[in-house]
Amino acid sequence: MIRVVVQTAAFDLAGEMERLSQISENVGGMSVFMGQVRAQGDGLESLTLEHYPGMTEKVLTTLAEEAGTRFSLLGCTVVHRVGTMRVGEPIVFVGTASGHRAEALQATSFLIDRLKTGAPFWKCERFTDGRKRWVEARDTDDEAAALWD
Amino acid sequence: MATVTILYFASLREQLGREQETATVSAEGESVATLLSALRARDAALNDLFEQTPRIRVAINQALGSFQDSVRPGDELAFFPPMTGG
Numbered sequence: 001m002i003r004v005v006v007q008t009a010a011f012d013l014a015g016e017m018e019r020l021s022q023i024s025e026n027v028g029g030m031s032v033f034m035g036q037v038r039a040q041g042d043g044l045e046s047l048t049l050e051h052y053p054g055m056t057e058k059v060l061t062t063l064a065e066e067a068g069t070r071f072s073l074l075g076c077t078v079v080h081r082v083g084t085m086r087v088g089e090p091i092v093f094v095g096t097a098s099g100h101r102a103e104a105l106q107a108t109s110f111l112i113d114r115l116k117t118g119a120p121f122w123k124c125e126r127f128t129d130g131r132k133r134w135v136e137a138r139d140t141d142d143e144a145a146a147l148w149d
Numbered sequence: 150m151a152t153v154t155i156l157y158f159a160s161l162r163e164q165l166g167r168e169q170e171t172a173t174v175s176a177e178g179e180s181v182a183t184l185l186s187a188l189r190a191r192d193a194a195l196n197d198l199f200e201q202t203p204r205i206r207v208a209i210n211q212a213l214g215s216f217q218d219s220v221r222p223g224d225e226l227a228f229f230p231p232m233t234g235g
Contacts, residue, residue: 035235049234050158050159051234052156052158052208052211052227052229054211055208055211055212055227058211058212080234091235092234092235112235115234115235116232116233116234116235117231117232118213118232119232119234119235120158120208120227120229120232120234121232121233121234121235122158122159122160122229122230122232122233122234123233123234124159134159134160134163134230134233135233136231136233137204137230137231137232137233
């Protein structure tokens with residue numbers, strides 16, 4: 001059972017977890033990753049996420065399907081926000097449900113590692129002094145994604 | 150006319166000052182690299198951008214591809230910097 005959503009609005013963390021937990025009576029464990037906008041000590045005011053409508057949903061759905069098969073998931077939810085978010089606001093929710101903990105924990109790591117470098121999102125940082133900067137991809141993110149090859 | 154749509158995202162879109170354009174390709178198709186060479190030869194800003202930006206990615210019909218892949222009339226091509234989601 002896959003749920004993929006790309007939206008500008010904040011998501012309902014409790015509601016997303018509740019939905020996953022009730023997806024099947026065979027669910028024995030769930031794992032959740034939530035990413036949020038981090039203050040970086042250099043006056044970050046907000047983060048704006050741009051994406052490629054159409055491709056984003058396709059990539060996220062393919063990743064969720066792959067996770068479902070590879071880790072025998074009972075449920076998998078990915079909610080990713082786009083638009084402008086301030087420090088402390090949530091950006092992404094990845095939730096997985098499985099019979100036992102190991103599959104859910106691994107699947108969540110797989111999804112967030114792959115999503116960061118494979119789904120067409122781009123972050124632009126805006127600072128309190130008016131500066132603006134596109135976030136550069138990090139090699140460590142590529143390495144994390146490659147560990148799942 | 151046999152055309153493809155080309156989309157630019159993030160810093161590429163911003164630096165070029167446009168998010169979309171169309172380009173002509175031969176009816177039997179050609180590689181992304183061939184098409185891009187032709188575009189760069191007639192557009193100095195685009196040429197500079199590709200020279201200055203490392204690791205530009207390409208998607209063909211909303212799937213990641215390579216510069217050796219073929220594009221055919223009607224395809225949607227997109228260029229963008231490495232992705233930074235999550």
